[in-house]
Amino acid sequence: MIFTFKHILPKRYIALTLWPVIILKDEKLRCDPVLLNHEKIHLKQQLELLILPFYVLYLGEWLFRLCLYGDLHKAYKNISFEREAYQNETDMNYLQKRRAWSFLSYLRADV
Incomplete structure (x- = not known):
């Protein structure tokens, strides 16, 4: 399900995925296949971690990296x-070939 709510998302964000919903800041974003693919990847991640643990891990990793980088x-x-x-957001076939727990391979390297 995809909903549009202009005033829910923080200023810097254009989309947010909270299982089973993708929330967009603007109706026009429904036509952005790259953004929607990015958010669908998050849906898959949330589902494979049984939803609640995803949010705990996401927040925990963000806090750890915030302490690490200070930014x-x-x-x-x-x-x-x-x-x-x-x-993988530009690969429209990524979700069909994605292996479970693929996010683990992204734990080490930094952007």
Whole structure:
């Protein structure tokens, strides 16, 4: 399901995925296949971690990386879930060939 809510998302964000919903800031974003693929990758990650553990791990990794880098944006960009989604968002077949737990391979390297 995809919903559009202009005022829910923080200023810097254009989309957010909260199982089973993708929230977009603007209706026009429904036509952005790369953005939607990025968010669908997050849906897959959330499902394979049984949803709630995904959010715990996501927040924990963000806090760890925030302490590591001291920069909100750099911490966000280096979360393994985000790294996987950003790296594969242009591959429209990625979800069909993606292996379970693929985000684990993105834990080490930094952006």
